Amino acid sequence: MAQLTFAAAINDALRIALTIDPRVICYGLGTDDPKGVFGTTAGLQAQFGAERVFDMPTAENAMTGIGVGAALYGLRPVLTHQRLDFALLSLDQIVNNAAKWHFMFGGRRAVPLTIRMIMGRGWGQGPTHSQNLQAWFAHIPGLKVVMPATAGDAKGLLLSAIFDDNPVIFLEHRWLHNLKGEVAEGDVRVPLGRAQRLRRGDAITIVAMSTMTAEALHAVDFLADHGVAADLIDLRSIRPLDWDMIAASVKRTGRLLVLDTGSLTGSVAGEIVAGIAERGWNDLQAAPRRLAVPDFPEATSPALTRTYHVRAEQIVDAVAAMLQRPIDSAPLAARRTHPHDVPGAWFTGPF
Amino acid sequence: MAQLTFAAAINDALRIALTIDPRVICYGLGTDDPKGVFGTTAGLQAQFGAERVFDMPTAENAMTGIGVGAALYGLRPVLTHQRLDFALLSLDQIVNNAAKWHFMFGGRRAVPLTIRMIMGRGWGQGPTHSQNLQAWFAHIPGLKVVMPATAGDAKGLLLSAIFDDNPVIFLEHRWLHNLKGEVAEGDVRVPLGRAQRLRRGDAITIVAMSTMTAEALHAVDFLADHGVAADLIDLRSIRPLDWDMIAASVKRTGRLLVLDTGSLTGSVAGEIVAGIAERGWNDLQAAPRRLAVPDFPEATSPALTRTYHVRAEQIVDAVAAMLQRPIDSAPLAARRTHPHDVPGAWFTGPF
Amino acid sequence: MSARPDAGVSRDLLYHLKRIRRVELEIARRYPEGAMRCPVHLSVGQEAVAAAVAVTLRREDLAVSGHRAHAHYLGKGGDLTAMIAEIYGKATGCSGGKGGSMHLIDEAAGFMGSTAIVGGTIPVGVGLALGMKQTGTDQISCIFLGDGAIEAGVFYESLNFAVLKRLPVLFVCENNLYSVYTPLAKRQPAGRCIADVAAAIGARTASGDGNDVEQVWSLMTDAVAALRAGSGPWFLELATYRWLEHCGPFYDNDIGYRSEAEFRAWQARDPVACHQARLIERGVIDAAMVARLDADIDGEVAQAFAAAEAAPFPEPGAAFTDLYAGP
């Protein structure tokens, strides 16, 4: 297994998909430019040609519908948006066409379209370059939604998304792009709809996705040092959701904390808490809890984002409160050396 | 108090708003046509002129942004979509501009824009004329969202929406248009963010909105005949949500059933269940429950919509199950005389 | 411009005109029975465009359309019985009852789908053409759209991309002067011609009388030939008129959005009657042949309705299938 960054893993997945299946095409703003969408599409046009890997006009709605049409023709398009926020222009095509086509035409034809949306944070991304709207996509019957947290999953889920016969929204967090991880070589897929347990423990179930999984890993390991063993479930897929794994874990732990990168009200975390409150009622020993982004857009000034996102120490605090065990999270916070508005020293802006 | 239909109540509210404030304008497809958007805009252009009440091109995205600009200029625009589904084209303007303007410009200027979206059901409205996406709008910081269930509230909430300084999504169900109710005369407003208790009881808290409130009223009255007194809360506003009223009710009843006109996964009902599970944990005596639309689009054939929507008898069944009291709901279902795919004999299609 | 169609083609055109008319009128006649429980947007008065498509496009060419798609579906060779069954919400419907009148599909005939969001299938048609170009076929993608859909930004975005990539797309715009009850003047600048906008975006364009099936045939024949030769997108603007209400089975000239006089002027240019009269005059057909044609069509349509009515409804459980493809 190679050590790759998350961005390189996505590049690897795209390269493999384009190699093994001539029906795969890959397009989006900047796909063939010198930056190659943060490196994720670097080199692809050179290798596969401008017919299969190409840039596009700033016309998100039509370009999504064109992806739907190309998919209906038999291609497997991968459309990339450098920010999820831009894809709001294309929701008609995503929701009214891509998501419904197979159903509303009685199963006659499916839309194997993958839409990558990158989500920003920090460094003044501000209100319109930082939205995490997984709750929206997860609410739409007919869509599948994935949110990888590791380089390996980024590759494996993207391959599964591309070769799934349905429209898949692939939500990719900018702060993960430089994260390194083990990535299996070749066409190795991570199944859609299955979560992964990253840490095992009986004290509490923590459910997370994307960057929240990264924060949770710090928190859970810190908790372990303090004698609290948490079950950490990385969702990987938001829809379909792996209810079985969550429910089984809660049955064991009796406690549920759900983390979310999106705004609290109407979050995926809410859906999970509701679902477990309904079906896992008898297993829950205490009030479930959510930690998510507050119900505000992300402001631009670094002075205004310091407490905006959930960080590991807050997760520790929440667990401590839920277990009624005093644990001082300050040492954890103190470990971070880079400013709060960048994912690491590698990030020097602007996007 | 006059007896008006829900549609006439909306017309009344628009007329009053246009009369008392010259800044109010009213536009949208069909606003001045012979049908007047199901009667809701009838006569307004004749009374207030084509400068203030007008039709528009089929260009939902721009026409929403134009509403934002007009609102920034100082007008109070009311934009109507004959179906919510069409408004998916305008989500960029709603979410990236209208919802965020006040925040992202540091409170310099607000966007007093009201967007009416009508939601269809039955008579073959099918996958793209029947979506209830209140969960989407409720997830967006900066929007307010209302869903009236009665003629009086339709008028009072619309007036409040128009004169609120923020963007308000006014979700109006087609099946309610012919419903009659008491409507106070003049500029009488129903405050945003406050729910209303429609029936009082200690056995269970039922939370509903829009058409679900109508179904719930039948169910609750039937339950009362069977000795079960339910608290029925009509939300009226989806955001802000009246958490206080719900929490207080659950404190009294210990049981929570939430009804929703939208798809179950990621529904507003889920948010309410999650919120109460978190903060009302000690009050809940049994697993909370949701009844909502299944996670499928609405199909077109009448044969495929018979069991799609939540009806009064299912509410009765759910309550009976939650209270572990056998109650036969069949007589309630038997009371309905018109076909399942129309709201009443008055509705003969097509929209 | 291509010459007049030969006798055989002109007879075929008459058949398609009459068949589409007959189907639409039968839907209108039976709609009030309340058994077709979905919105229907009929094309009575606008048959010429679809009829011309029937004889100019090949089966392997693909087409998409919008809410008013019956004629297009039939013109592209869609299965009549499956369409009527779909409108009746039956299991044998072309979309299994899931889609209704506004969501028709017959992939075997190259009719790839019609949907109810104005402009919604325009990029889909362009995407089909992108697929054609990638795979190097000589197919054409035909996009049916109305004068209202022209106002949607997605039209402009889609055409820009189609021109940029020189895709084999034929835009067929039926300008029937209205979007629901709204005349053009309330939606588009006075005096502006739709085809000129398309030309400025980069399409090759032609405009014509959408009620004259031979003229439509001629324009379309030329455009199709150019498209197959790699011309890149074509946009045809065809003037026509809808006789019945926007949605539903009735005449509605009384409700005030258009005048009876305007309607009569267009009715006098009935695409079906005019073409029939012309062919009789030319001696290409005679009264007996017309009678036979009518009888054949009557029979076919009656059979389609009978089959649709007799067909079973889908099982209730079918409401909860087909959400996702695959295992």
Added chain:
Amino acid sequence: MSARPDAGVSRDLLYHLKRIRRVELEIARRYPEGAMRCPVHLSVGQEAVAAAVAVTLRREDLAVSGHRAHAHYLGKGGDLTAMIAEIYGKATGCSGGKGGSMHLIDEAAGFMGSTAIVGGTIPVGVGLALGMKQTGTDQISCIFLGDGAIEAGVFYESLNFAVLKRLPVLFVCENNLYSVYTPLAKRQPAGRCIADVAAAIGARTASGDGNDVEQVWSLMTDAVAALRAGSGPWFLELATYRWLEHCGPFYDNDIGYRSEAEFRAWQARDPVACHQARLIERGVIDAAMVARLDADIDGEVAQAFAAAEAAPFPEPGAAFTDLYAGP
């Protein structure tokens, strides 16, 4: 076409050109310090358009812009200190630190907002003009947009409506040949002129050299006069070039999306230097006046940066205010 601006106006133009250039270069110089923690899209090389706006529009006219808005904000008379403070994320910023470089506002100057979604403010500007028409003022709404924004459907929809209603909208399109790293040829059909598309949609149009501030002034002066006389929408396409990278403080001709030669050709037509040379030649200014002008601007800019750096950050709690207006 209007004649050449008089000496006073041409000196004002030079002031605005130099001031905008100086501000942008100072941002570029200091950006690597890491204290301006938000994306910045600089207008170095494109100053002429904004400078012309500064002397042709009135304070009560309104303007909106996109991601590359510093020059537009300054040209419309926005408060320099508040802009720099905003980029530094300070409480004294024009948007209180909430918006950053991509979200500027100065309503006192008629700058109604710039946002970061390409095309997003186009309809907003049209809506402002709708308000003007409703209330019968003789204001103008100015919409700054790039060649990339032209590709967005909302541009087309918005212009259609503006023409339909004859609204007082001035579209000012800076065609700098690129959208991020993507040249026009990959986004729009070869040989197609943006202004022609706008003309076909229904705007009055004019095209010109966006690096020649007097030419821009002349086109704009005429358009503004016509607009105030009720002409309906105008669309100006102004050819220009961005010197620095799309976003950020550096030159990036080395990364491969454009050639050094192309860059140099444009740099030789530097709008600031060319106008200055012209005025010296004409005897409208002399070296001493230039030195004074530069010194004044240096002082003003230095003061703005000093004030911004000295200003307090917003309280952390301010992140959770301003969501809703009103009680």
